[in-house]
Amino acid sequence: DIQLTQSPSSLSASVGDRVTITCRASQNIKRYLNWYQQKPGKAPKLLIYAASTLHSGVPSRFSGSGSGTDFTLTIAGLQPEDFATYSCQQTYNTPETTFGPGTTVDI
């Protein structure tokens, strides 16, 4: 199994802050890494796929980078609607995909 870890597990931030979340894979997954946003009681929403490609309709303040084992999600200029939990997902050995434990961004 490919394991994903995220850091930090939670963080406190303010509107306008630049936020960076890290996802690390237990082995080389090239760029098969996606990011999802999930608000309490809601379904995950795809933000970024293939490490750095923004999904349709996702604001440009979200960006992703990385390859191999280390990846980052950056929110440039945090907005009130961005307070949520962010999870990474690897699809390198699809169909057996796995998700990271999540990072909660709160005020």
Place this chain on the structure above:
Amino acid sequence: QVQLQESGPVLVKPSQTLSLTCNVSGASVSNDRYYWSWVRQPAGKGLEWIGRIHTTGITNYNPSLGSRVALSIDMSRRQFSLRLRSVTAADTAVYYCASDLQEYLDYWGQGALVTVSS
């Protein structure tokens, strides 16, 4: 845009079978670009992929669930379904269906909370 909606019993007794259906609109379940996946999330925990099905009937399952899980697809009804046998309290979770382009899950249903309890 693809829209998905889960439905099914919210309470299942231990050792029985959990059954959920996902209705799809905005896309055809017979579109061979897509797989159709199930993912679950226990309260306060991370996401766990359960399995996926293709319009051709090809299925892939999470090995951790062994032979307990089975997926099916009904193109005439624009839906796909999950059956999980021999459930225990550990199967209590929110269950999501999602459209699956193999490299990512692009659209998700709102989720269905299923509780396993006697």
